[in-house]
Amino acid sequence: MAEVTLEGISKAFGKTQAVSDITMTIADGAFVVLLGPTGAGKTTTLRLISGLEKLDKGQITIGGRNVGTETPAQRDVAMVFQQYSLYPHMTVRDNLAFPLRSPILKTPEAEVTEKVRRIAEVLQIPHKLDNKATELSGGEMQRVSIGRALVRDPSIYLMDEPLSSLDAKLRADLRVELKRIHADLGSTLLYVTHDQIEAMTMATHIGVLEEGRLVQYGTPREVYENPASIYVASRLGSPRINVLPSDLFAGSHKGPLIGLRPENIREGSEGVEARVIRSEHLGDQTRLHLELRGHAITTVIDAHEDYTADTTIKISPQAPLYFSADGARIF
Structure with a gap:
């Protein structure tokens, strides 16, 4: 794992300023949640860190290394998307193993087997390893999707609303699972959501975004008890302030x-x-x-x-x- 720093990063798409001068440090081992409504710049920030989008301005460092000229593969990040992103013709075992068998990682097969076994245990799906992806429930598919990231040992995990397509009970169950996994693995994690419950229950730190700007950054308790504005105060708490x-x-x-x-x-x-x-x-x-x-x-x-x-x-x-x-x- 590694510390990730954003220094004055900005990104525009035409006349739309998606991200504006964000400065933030994601500490080694932290679980940081970016919170905000649609269009606040959450996903764009994630894509800038991963290298899927290029910076207009600013600097991103991962483990003290400026990654501005690096490709997504060179940045050593693992992403989990809202969609399951599984290979339907493969078994769960092969879906989990696929990232490890890439030409970049070239993981020895014995190590692949052990890592897949361990992550399947963490995700509580060892009994599903020989099932095809199409034979899984929605919650199981999302567990496998998360597992495809967890089998690696990247500098940071980037998660883009991975639970939003699940029903309420599954979301609640997987929130608990993700927090437990984070505690067990000691991983650095940046998680994007518009769901305040996910932010409050999982995060060590919350970054509140408004129209591409970072308007407050702190622990869930700090942001809830000492909001910097009505906008921030309204993002957390149910019923609303x-x-x-x-x-x-x-x-x-x-x-x-x-x-x-x-x-x-x-x-x-x-x-x-x-x-x-x-x-x-x-x-x-x-x-x-x-x-x-x-x-x-x-x-x-x-x-x-x-x-x-x-x-x-x-x-x-x-x-x-x-x-x-x-x-x-x-x-």
């Missing part, structure tokens, strides 16, 4: 807009009156949808509490975040 005019609440305020996570709205005997629109029971908690002087608010309360529609309750802010009119955080 409530952003409201500060003057809805009594007292002095640091800025014109107040940001309240649903768990940071206190319901009690003091505060401002809000009307219950509806409640949603989710088993471990209840979500309350409120209306406060024309503004919609979502909060969470104990699962055993209940309020009927049109009930009036009192709420007050707890640990609020403040933002300027343009959405920047006021610390």
Whole structure:
């Protein structure tokens, strides 16, 4: 594994600036997630690191080596795509072994056998090694696709939304698997997603992208608790953060807009009156949808509490975040 650094990298496609002046360090052994909506520049950043796209500006180093003039094969990276990218006529064993048998790696066959066996154990699919790829379920196919990258020992694994085409249960299962694999192998991993749950549950560090720019980089807790802007705050947390005019609440305020996570709205005997629109029971908690002087608010309360529609309750802010009119955080 190796440290990967991006220094002021940029890439445009015609008049569209896909990546703009991104500087970031992916530490050796880190699990970094790039988070952002479609068009934020996540996949382009991955392709620039892999060498599938050429830089317009900036520098990429892998293990201290400037890779600007190297081909994708020379960069020693392994990619996992959203599509399974398997050879359907081959068995699982041969699909896993294929990268090791390439003319570049020329791995001895005994080593190929051992590596395939070990990765099959890690992915919990040793009983599927002699199956054709077409005989696998979607989750098993994606495990094999991930395994084709894991059998190698690259400087960094690059993963482009590998779980997005799976159903919810499989996504949850493979999130746990990927985190376990990362812990077991000590690998350096850069993972692209628009799914905040994947980012929060798997990452050691999150990079939030907005229109090709890196707007915040830190641990999941840092990004969640101290977002740099309304945009960043809205990328993490479900239900989303409530952003409201500060003057809805009594007292002095640091800025014109107040940001309240649903768990940071206190319901009690003091505060401002809000009307219950509806409640949603989710088993471990209840979500309350409120209306406060024309503004919609979502909060969470104990699962055993209940309020009927049109009930009036009192709420007050707890640990609020403040933002300027343009959405920047006021610390």
